[in-house]
Amino acid sequence: MTTDRKPFLDVRSEIGKLKAVMLHRPGRELERITPQYLHELLFDDIPWLKKMREEHDGFADALRMRGCTVYYYQDMLADILKDEHVKEQLVAEVLTKCNIANPDLEELIKDFLMEKTPQEIAEILIAGLHKKDFPEIQREKRLVDHIKEEYPFYINPLPNLYFTRDPGAVIGNGLCVNSMNTHARDRETMILKYIYTYHPNFEKDVTPLWYDYDRRYSIEGGDILVLGENVIAVGCSERTSARGIEDLAMNLFKGDGKIQKVIAVQIPFTRAYMHLDTVFTMVDYDKFTIYPGVEDKVKAFCLTEGKNCPKVEPMGNLQDALKQALNLPSIQFIQSGGGDEVTAAREQWNDSTNTLAIAPGVVVTYNRNEASNDTLRKYGIEVVEIEGSELVRGRGGPRCMSMPLNREKI
Template sequence: MNKGLNVHSEIGALKKVCVHRPGMDLVNMKAEDFDRVWIHDAFYLDYAQKEHDQFTDLLRGAGAEVVYMEELLAETFDKVEGTRAEFMTKFMGESGISNAALRQAVVEKLDSIKDNKEFVLTAMGGLYVRDLEIPHVGGSLASLDGDELKGDDMVLFPMPASYFSRDPLAVVGKGATMNRMYWNQRNREVIFYETVLRNHPDYAGSPIWYDHNSEWHIEGGDILNINAKTLAIGISERTQTAAIDELAKNMFWGSDEAEIENIYAIKIPHGYAYMHLDTVCTQVDRDKFTVYPGIYQTLRAYRLTRGDSEGEVHIEELEGTLQHILELATGMDHITMIECGGGDPIEASREQWNDGSNTLAVAPGKVCVYERNVVTNDALYKAGVELLVAPSEELSRGRGGPRCMTMPFWREEI
């Protein structure tokens, strides 16, 4: 079993990958609360879990060890004294519960759960008034606020987007970024992974390239490992330029363990079809990328390298097409761009809605895709890419694809 982290590409043979199997966190909310908890549809949980199990079976069949975040965190609590209490402090700090009585009731409920895995799943699954013992104490308006609460009022929001393991962190080389999420509701997700990477015996000591407490938001879906020395990062609605500046400074002037020498920052439009860089562009082979054609219209790109003076980052604006920029980044003479929807604008728009461009490579030229994106999948097949096809009737409702649902912990070198 590989210990630690090792990811120097998007396409090296996948040997260990971290996921979260959706549970009550995916369904424990009313439809009118979808926007509050940041999810987009009512899921059929049994089918979503079956699809997720089939997806992870595909990864195992391709030679990957699949580890589950919820199990790693429970193991951390089991093995390292004091980590659960430290986690609780950080978790409640991100909970958004301002009422002191409700906050205390949530703490008492979670503290009463002795089994660590059950504790993790309950923290992710959310709590309602009916799940809590809320004291009714006089003396102030704030303390009486709970008297007007209904049993189905949400107190601790569930975390339905947490099956997208890609966003809270990004493994780069031997370390990882701990991201500041665009939606505050998702910031609790980061604490789960951070607790594991800082404390679990298999990962403790891994360098942290970006601090979750930073002012600037950045998400893992925007970070692509081109090779051991090169990253591509999307400038998107979810990832700010100031965050890329900070990460670049950390990489170029921080730990000696950092290997990155070049960062290609690629600006993409804001909008649902362009959520992250990996929703519009993913690498499927040494010389092949999927791409959503809509990205062509507003492309701007920059190359960041280490400057001459301590802490300085040199920035160069790049001219040319996305294909040319990817050729620069990869060092390949020619990159083949495989267009979502086979280049047809109607099919591209439809299949991009269900993440036709969001593929997960398990080896060079071998990728996992959603079954429903038949036109894009056919284009990939005709380009010589081997496909592992995952069912996606339920999982795709969350608006994220195979890459979104995974965080590689170990890839072989290429």
């Protein structure tokens, strides 16, 4: 079937005026992090939810004040759960992936959830189902129930979901539903695929899917930068695999019609350099903020279309690779922390380079990164500061917390 409808999803740059974004307002899932499960849930610290929500509301308000429409992941999930078929299918798939391993108990939990409202189920699928949330029912316990008795959840919480950047990425008029590197985040992408499939905002029939969450090779949104209409950069990192980049590149070359190059940027495979946008983001047509010293630790490769896999050519240093990719005579690297080694390291811990561009030369940052923000201003960048003392505990900044859906052309 052909259609002349214009897709709602449209992102052809990192810096075009942000018109629509998907966020997730932190919820009860953050109150279910305990020291015992910090590592498993990818957190380094225990957040304070009340303050976190205040800060996140301030972030959303800052975007709205600049003309951006904010859509919430949980609201869109509740919207599609109004359809009984979708509700039953999603609940069944979630429970299957929870590996409850007791069919009778799984059926009881399914019946319990199916009686809930769409809003209640949406919250449970994100905040998790604690065993205390489930009514005591007289039933015969199997061995697996006794073995797992001390574990507190039937459905795990998703505390990382407020970093909506990673599960999905809009490139052009299409969507990547990413294959996450860690199992703790798999359900985020599964639910996003349901939203893509059933929510009218995503207009599936005119919105191509560039990548799917059930693919074998990992790729995460924090590594994907839409540099321009014809080129994207993808970090090859601790979370994003080289093969995932190759597969995404070929899908774009064959399906998008505009993307001609993918710049793969290999960064150190460590948590400190978790994603490319942890250490490097675009803030203007020819300006990038970068953690000092990163440019000496990365390698860049240019991927172009091949017959069965991309052609790969090593490029020069990162600065030369970007000039070539963007067809610019020069670019500027703005070092976070004013280039001071100690200050940069301190502010990097608070995601000083994880900026969100909301227009050319206008970025959202945490206000606590004073030296980095002052440095950006010295280079002519307008800095919109938000509170982030609690939000930062999940190790992510404004770019991590946002999934752009639509940007103006530049």
